[in-house]
Amino acid sequence: MPTSEFDLIYRYFSSLGAGPAVDLSVGDDCAILRLEPNERLATSVDTMVEGVHFPEDMFPEDIGFRAVSVAASDLAAMGARPIGMTVALTLPEADEFWINTFSQGIAQAVSEYRLPLVGGDTTRGPLTISVQVMGALPADKALLREGAQVGDLVYVSGTLGDAAGALAFLNGEWHPEPDAAEFLLQRFHRPRARVELGRELLGKATSAIDISDGLLADAGHIAAASGVSIDIECGRVPLSSALNSHPDSESKLKWALSGGDDYELCLTLPEEVPTPEGCTRIGRVTKGQGVKVDQDIDFTAGYQHF
Structure with a gap:
């Protein structure tokens, strides 16, 4: 007898919906979430399509964790406290092994971000996760x-270019040593949304964005929204030792500036504010518009969805 949508939901996802802000979770027409006094709701949605946003042979557990991290990164960029999420899952078929393994990745993300799964939907079609x-x-x-x-300093968290380096490895364009390859793949398969950092920056940072489409593209969004120029010193952009093992300095810098998929934060702070832990100063806000770099390299604009 074919497995029904409701059997799948209850079997693999119904245990993931408990949280301090959850009054009603999976099992009814809507979830009910509770805000504390003097709070506002922040919400965002991200969609991942097989073969576009992740490789077709990616392990389901990693797909689940990555899908949540990508979405939670938007909460981090706003400084929001996670309270709940929904997952819409489009599947070619009801493969219970795949769904079970996928749900384990979701469960790990629920625990890491304290982000309960309070609802969702399943349907048939090309593999897509929203x-x-x-x-x-x-x-x-x-x-x-x-x-x-103008005068603010520009920072990024973590290291940049690791996900692009991982994709170069997966595409056979680079063959790093095993330890470096393992690190880069972990950064691509299991990005960590900087939720705690975002919350710490509330009331301190003058602007912030998560780096999903590449540093140049995403810093450009800050520049456009703020009516300023973002000036980046390429030599200050932080690279991991794994990425630094690549012999070509121009390739590494291109990946760090325009590769995307790192899900770190780019932020601006007044000069007198101390550097946040885990962050690196990479530039300054100046008069003008757009993003400027101090090296003459032909950079791509970042990821384009269409």
């Missing part, structure tokens, strides 16, 4: 793309 996340913000605070001021 994750909608919901978070809470103080009534008077949020990290926005607008707000960067």
